[in-house]
Structures are given as structure tokens and as C-alpha cells.
Amino acid sequence: MLSKGLKRKREEEQEKETLAVDTWWLDPSLPAVAQAPPPATSSSLFDLSVLKLHHSLRQSEPDLRHLVLVVNTLRRVQASMAPEPTLPPMPSPSAAPCVADSLLASSDAALSASMASLLEDLSHIEGLSQAPQPLVDEGLPGRPAGGSPPSLGALDLLGPATGCLLDDELEGLFEDIDTSMYDSELWAPASEALKPGPEDGPGKEEALELDEAELDYLLDVLVGTQALERPPGPGR
Amino acid sequence: MVLQPSERYHRDWSHRRLGPWCSPTGSPAPLSCETGCGEGSWILVCRLLVPTQVSLLSMEEDIDTRKINNSFLRDHSYATEADIISTVEFNHTGELLATGDKGGRVVIFQREQESKNQVHRRGEYNVYSTFQSHEPEFDYLKSLEIEEKINKIRWLPQQNAAYFLLSTNDKTVKLWKVSERDKRPEGYNLKDEEGRLRDPATITTLRVPVLRPMDLMVEATPRRVFANAHTYHINSISVNSDYETYMSADDLRINLWNFEITNQSFNIVDIKPANMEELTEVITAAEFHPHHCNSFVYSSSKGTIRLCDMRASALCDRHSKFFEEPEDPSNRSFFSEIISSISDVKFSHSGRYIMTRDYLTVKVWDLNMENRPIETYQVHDYLRSKLCSLYENDCIFDKFECVWNGSDSVIMTGSYNNFFRMFDRNTKRDVTLEASRENSKPRAILKPRKVCVGGKRRKDEISVDSLDFSKKILHTAWHPSENIIAVAATNNLYIFQDKVN
Numbered sequence: 056m057l058s059k060g061l062k063r064k065r066e067e068e069q070e071k072e073t074l075a076v077d078t079w080w081l082d083p084s085l086p087a088v089a090q091a092p093p094p095a096t097s098s099s100l101f102d103l104s105v106l107k108l109h110h111s112l113r114q115s116e117p118d119l120r121h122l123v124l125v126v127n128t129l130r131r132v133q134a135s136m137a138p139e140p141t142l143p144p145m146p147s148p149s150a151a152p153c154v155a156d157s158l159l160a161s162s163d164a165a166l167s168a169s170m171a172s173l174l175e176d177l178s179h180i181e182g183l184s185q186a187p188q189p190l191v192d193e194g195l196p197g198r199p200a201g202g203s204p205p206s207l208g209a210l211d212l213l214g215p216a217t218g219c220l221l222d223d224e225l226e227g228l229f230e231d232i233d234t235s236m237y238d239s240e241l242w243a244p245a246s247e248a249l250k251p252g253p254e255d256g257p258g259k260e261e262a263l264e265l266d267e268a269e270l271d272y273l274l275d276v277l278v279g280t281q282a283l284e285r286p287p288g289p290g291r
Numbered sequence: 292m293v294l295q296p297s298e299r300y301h302r303d304w305s306h307r308r309l310g311p312w313c314s315p316t317g318s319p320a321p322l323s324c325e326t327g328c329g330e331g332s333w334i335l336v337c338r339l340l341v342p343t344q345v346s347l348l349s350m351e352e353d354i355d356t357r358k359i360n361n362s363f364l365r366d367h368s369y370a371t372e373a374d375i376i377s378t379v380e381f382n383h384t385g386e387l388l389a390t391g392d393k394g395g396r397v398v399i400f401q402r403e404q405e406s407k408n409q410v411h412r413r414g415e416y417n418v419y420s421t422f423q424s425h426e427p428e429f430d431y432l433k434s435l436e437i438e439e440k441i442n443k444i445r446w447l448p449q450q451n452a453a454y455f456l457l458s459t460n461d462k463t464v465k466l467w468k469v470s471e472r473d474k475r476p477e478g479y480n481l482k483d484e485e486g487r488l489r490d491p492a493t494i495t496t497l498r499v500p501v502l503r504p505m506d507l508m509v510e511a512t513p514r515r516v517f518a519n520a521h522t523y524h525i526n527s528i529s530v531n532s533d534y535e536t537y538m539s540a541d542d543l544r545i546n547l548w549n550f551e552i553t554n555q556s557f558n559i560v561d562i563k564p565a566n567m568e569e570l571t572e573v574i575t576a577a578e579f580h581p582h583h584c585n586s587f588v589y590s591s592s593k594g595t596i597r598l599c600d601m602r603a604s605a606l607c608d609r610h611s612k613f614f615e616e617p618e619d620p621s622n623r624s625f626f627s628e629i630i631s632s633i634s635d636v637k638f639s640h641s642g643r644y645i646m647t648r649d650y651l652t653v654k655v656w657d658l659n660m661e662n663r664p665i666e667t668y669q670v671h672d673y674l675r676s677k678l679c680s681l682y683e684n685d686c687i688f689d690k691f692e693c694v695w696n697g698s699d700s701v702i703m704t705g706s707y708n709n710f711f712r713m714f715d716r717n718t719k720r721d722v723t724l725e726a727s728r729e730n731s732k733p734r735a736i737l738k739p740r741k742v743c744v745g746g747k748r749r750k751d752e753i754s755v756d757s758l759d760f761s762k763k764i765l766h767t768a769w770h771p772s773e774n775i776i777a778v779a780a781t782n783n784l785y786i787f788q789d790k791v792n
Binding site for chain 2: 100103107115116118119120121123124126127128131132135
């Protein structure tokens with residue numbers, strides 16, 4: 056049903072945009088892959104997926120399976136839209152590399168912006184557990200732009216949103232916030248070694264850059280969270 | 292609320308003729324093999340409605356059931372969203388058939404007893420009991436509404452006169468006892484006939500209360516409530532073959548319960564990552580092995596099945612077997628993962644095979660072979676070119692169930708347009724049938740349906756673009772020993788029977 060070597064004409068693409076299934080981007084041996092992706096199909100799928108993600112996250116209790124599948128699909132689409140840092144020249148007159156580039160950039164910016172706004176919205180609802188995350192995410196200089204981190208932030212929200220305070224991983228929420236400046240000298244190297252993740256390196260420098268106001272805010276958050284913490288219910 | 296089992300409302304009487312049922316005209320369909328699906332050999336036994344208003348009306352005296360049913364058939368406004376059937380399950384003997392709906396209600400149907408006078412009525416099911424299993428709840432801590440929709444019902448094997456079943460919504464599992472009462476004590480000393488307490492000073496004699504027969508009454512009482520153990524939405528429950536334990540599975544965890552203990556459960560599977568950012572997979576279904584009480588399987592949104600052995604460790608994070616079919620490179624697309632997500636997993640009655648349902652296929656796996664299924668059946672492959680549209684309208688996320696027949700020779704699953712499909716594993720024949728009101732003349736033989744994928748559409752065929760995607764058959768059930776099937780289509784429950792039966 057799906058012929059690998061079939062190159063779709065531009066006008067056919069326009070008509071069948073909503074029904075087309077992309078398979079070309081996976082097999083580098085295909086002649087179609089030598090050209091850059093037709094931006095219309097991938098980006099419409101991308102937009103659709105982002106819309107679905109938004110819609111899902113805005114629900115009071117998102118369907119986890121739906122959310123995970125949409126996020127994974129979004130990752131695939133994103134990966135296909137930016138396989139290499141520089142796009143190969145396109146013989147097709149309808150799309151230029153700069154257009155594809157700007158599309159990617161704008162979509163990433165749009166995604167980041169939408170994620171940030173969602174985080175803000177949810178932080179009002181969830182209050183305490185959300186607040187530290189955007190501070191750390193947006194501040195880190197070492198994070199790669201675009202790609203996975205913005206979309207991963209979506210599932211970030213799931214922890215506190217659905218995990219709730221009954222969960223015993225409250226400390227995990229603040230794992231990426233470096234508190235070594237509060238620890239004694241004795242413990243600082245050990246805690247650094249124990250903490251996993253890419254945030255480790257930039258995180259430490261980042262913590263030193265946090266100004267007093269933000270630290271005070273974080274402390275308030277911690278104190279407030281502890282006040283709400285309650286023992287885990289039965290069945291744990 | 293208690294209802295009389297003798298009242299036969301909820302029945303489509305509109306075409307009913309009393310007397311010997313009509314045999315089909317023309318040459319009889321070829322006899323299917325003992326438990327085969329054949330072609331044209333399925334007949335509609337009855338169509339059962341569970342509209343909200345019926346239960347209110349039936350409390351009035353001397354209601355003409357024919358009047359009720361005719362009015363309901365004409366007036367669709369009586370059927371509400373709460374009536375949408377969300378699960379169907381036969382009990383272990385097939386005598387009872389339970390349905391759960393979106394409104395949190397459970398309706399149990401009982402098979403008509405065979406009698407010499409009305410032999411044609413055998414195989415029909417009447418309402419036996421109706422009760423409100425789950426109510427909508429509000430989680431104040433998270434400010435969330437908990438839906439009362441019944442996700443699954445599972446029967447316990449019968450061990451005494453009463454029937455027991457488990458029903459679950461997103462968060463709470465309940466054990467219900469359904470029992471009959473046909474006697475009533477009379478002659479209390481401290482209460483009068485109306486039940487009011489008597490003044491002890493007026494009592495001058497003592498008598499022994501006696502049991503007197505009364506009209507049969509079926510009562511359902513909640514015996515256990517298993518709550519507060521699931522953070523995520525429960526998708527499956529499964530009774531263990533030891534009849535002492537059962538498991539409940541949500542998106543990320545599976546808990547093991549003892550029927551007697553409600554305030555704690557054991558967590559046996561936990562796939563929640565330490566960092567929710569890393570979440571890429573959820574649990575979609577789980578079931579205990581029918582004979583080995585230590586084994587169970589669970590399926591995932593990535594199309595994998597894991598068999599776990601509870602003897603290996605307390606937390607079964609490491610599987611004993613891992614079933615996954617390598618991806619077909621020619622069929623790869625952005626939607627590959629979504630369509631590979633398994634929506635249902637069922638052990639065969641023999642315990643030797645498992646059947647999985649993903650969006651486009653049903654697969655049968657041999658427990659002894661992990662690298663690929665032994666059989667794959669295409670349910671509606673014509674949808675493969677429509678995946679983008681189906682993604683857009685969210686149909687691609689629909690969760691279809693699948694069932695085995697009693698002898699594990701035929702498998703059945705639902706599709707769109709109120710179609711459902713049966714696959715005979717021995718003859719490799721398959722049939723598409725439709726559960727619809729237009730074809731619901733009782734005892735009429737169901738005509739096989741066909742979807743036309745391209746080119747010239749023959750008469751009686753339906754083209755892919757004409758399919759109604761809002762009419763989906765997600766829930767079906769097969770009688771444990773006979774060729775009787777129950778098919779749920781929104782608020783209708785269709786019961787079909789093999790004609791040769």
C-alpha cells in the first residue's frame with residue numbers, strides 16, 4: 056500500500072495533505088530522502104500534535120496513554136524535521152532551506168513559548184511544586200535549544216500534576232536544584248557525584264547565579280510544601 | 292434498588308411473533324464445524340436496551356412492558372450518555388452476563404431457562420439485577436472529578452448460592468455480592484408488621500418468627516471496597532486462579548490484592564520512572580494466567596507484552612518473557628507506535644497462547660515464542676492509509692477488546708460502523724458482521740458484511756469513506772462454552788447465537 060520509492064507530486068501533496076503517511080524519512084537509500092522533507096506535511100502533523108498535547112495537558116487529569124503516545128509522535132516528527140544541523144539543498148522550487156529553517160526555529164520557539172505558558176498556568180493551579188521548574192529550565196545556559204527539552208517539559212508537569220503529594224518523591228522534584236551551597240563542605244563533593252543528569256554541571260554554576268530573591272522564594276516553596284505534605288495513604 | 296427478575300423489559304418486542312420461530316428460507320447455510328464461525332450462521336437472539344428512564348417507570352404497578360419498549364424504541368431521547376456500555380462479561384458458566392456503563396451502573400442479565408413449552412426462548416437473556424456500582428467522586432486534594440464509568444467487570448467463580456463480581460472505575464475496585472432472596476421472616480416479637488418497634492410493655496407472648504416464601508428478589512450488596520491504591524487510571528482487573536487474590540493495573544503500576552484485605556495491597560509492577568521526563572511507555576492491560584497463579588502478563592503502549600513470575604521477586608520489574616514483534620520497515624510511519632499500542636491482552640482458555648489487539652490487527656502469540664506472534668489477523672487494514680485523519684479525530688486512540696471462544700478456535704474483535712469480526716484459527720476463514728438496529732429482526736440470520744477498499748463497489752458493500760467512525764464496537768464477550776456472543780454498541784447490547792446451536 057505504501058510504496059517506498061514513490062515521489063509525490065507537489066499538487067498531490069496539497070490535496071492529500073491530511074491523508075498522507077510519511078515513510079520516506081527513515082530510509083536513507085530512498086531517492087526521495089535525498090531531498091529535504093516537504094515542510095507542509097510534517098509541520099502540519101507537528102502542529103496537530105502540539106495542539107493535542109496542549110489539549111491533553113489542559114485537562115484536569117490527562118489520559119496518560121494518550122499523552123505519552125502524542126509526545127512520542129511529536130518527538131518523531133521533530134526528529135524528522137531536523138535530522139541534520141544544515142539542510143541539503145532542495146531542488147523543489149516550492150520550499151527553500153531557509154524557509155524550512157525558519158519553520159523549525161519558529162515552531163521550536165512556539166513550542167517553548169507554549170510550554171512556558173502552560174507551566175505558568177499549571178503553576179497557579181498546582182502552586183508550589185511547579186514553581187521551581189521554570190526558573191531552572193529557562194535559566195540554564197547549557198541546555199540545547201529546540202529538540203527534546205521543551206517537549207520533555209510536558210511530561211515534567213505530570214509528576215506533580217498527577218503524582219500528587221501522596222507520592223513519596225517530593226524530593227525528586229527538587230533534584231535538579233543544586234543545594235550544595237547549603238550543604239557543609241564535607242558533603243559537597245559526594246552529593247555532586249551522586250546526582251545524575253545533564254543538569255549536574257550547569258546546575259552547580261547556575262545555583263551560584265541565583266539571586267537572593269529567588270532563593271528566598273525557593274525556601275518559601277519548600278516550607279510551604281512541607282506544610283502540605285501528609286503521610287502516604289494505604290496501599291503503598 | 293431492587294428489581295424483579297421476572298420483568299422482561301429492556302427487550303426489543305417490536306417484531307416479535309409468538310409461536311414457533313421462523314426458520315430461514317432457502318437452502319440452509321452449510322453447517323459450520325463444531326465451533327467454527329462459518330458464514331451466515333449467526334442469528335440475533337435479542338437486543339437489550341438499558342435506557343435511564345426504564346428503571347424509573349418499572350417501579351409503577353402493572354406496566355405493560357410492550358408499551359414501554361415501543362415508546363423507547365421510537366424515542367431516542369431516553370438514551371443518555373450514561374447508558375453507554377463500557378464493559379461486558381459472561382460469568383464462568385455463561386448463565387449470567389454483566390454489563391457496566393458510563394453512568395457507573397452494572398446490569399446483570401440471566402439466561403432464560405430451557406422449558407418444553409418455550410424452547411425457542413432458550414438462549415435469551417433477561418434482566419436479573421441492576422445496581423449503582425460507582426458514584427461520581429470528587430478528589431478534594433487534587434480538585435479532580437473521578438469518573439464513575441465502569442472500566443471493567445470480572446466475575447469470581449461461584450462457590451455458593453451467591454454470585455460475586457469485581458467492578459472498577461478509574462480509581463476504586465469493588466466486590467459485589469449478588470444474591471437471591473425468596474423467603475422472608477415473619478412474626479417478629481419486637482417489631483410489628485410494618486417494621487415499627489413495639490413497646491416492650493405491650494408484649495405478652497413470645498413467638499418464633501417463621502420464614503415465609505415471597506416473590507423472588509435479587510439484591511446486590513457491596514462486600515469490599517478497595518480504594519486509594521491507584522494514582523493513575525485503572526485499566527484492568529484480573530482474578531487469580533487461586534481465587535484468593537486479584538490484581539488491578541493502572542497506567543504505571545500493578546497491585547496485587549487479597550479479597551479479604553482492603554486496606555493494603557502489594558505493588559508488583561512499577562514502571563514509573565524516577566524522572567517523569569523519561570516516561571515513554573504505559574501499561575495498557577494485564578491478566579493472570581488461567582492456571583498458574585504465579586504468572587501474569589501485561590501489555591504496553593509500545594506493543595510489547597511481558598510475562599512475569601511472582602515467585603521470582605516481590606517487585607516484578609524484571610520480566611520472565613518479553614514478547615515483541617520487530618517493526619516491519621515497509622510499514623513504518625509517524626504513527627507506527629500509536630498503532631502498535633496494545634489495547635487488550637487475553638490468555639487463551641488453555642493458557643498456552645495470548646492474544647493481543649492493537650489498532651489494526653489481532654495477534655496470537657505462543658508463550659514459548661517471544662520474537663514474533665504465530666498468527667496475525669488484519670481487522671481493518673483499509674484504515675492504514677487513513678491514519679492521519681484518524682489521528683486528527685482521535686479515533687486512532689480507540690481501545691478495542693478481543694475475545695476467545697470457549698475452545699480457543701475462534702477469536703473475535705470489534706471495528707467501526709458497528710462491525711465486528713471473527714477469525715477462525717483452524718480454517719483461516721473470517722467474517723464481518725454488523726450489530727445494528729436495522730438488521731435486528733429476532734432470529735434473522737446476520738448477513739456477512741464487506742468493506743470495499745477501492746475500485747468498483749459491489750452492491751451490499753460499503754466503501755471505506757462511508758464508514759461511521761462514531762459507531763465503534765469496543766466491547767464484546769463470548770459465552771464460555773457455547774456459541775453465544777454479546778456485542779455492545781453504545782447503549783445497545785446485542786446477543787447473537789450460532790444457528791446450529
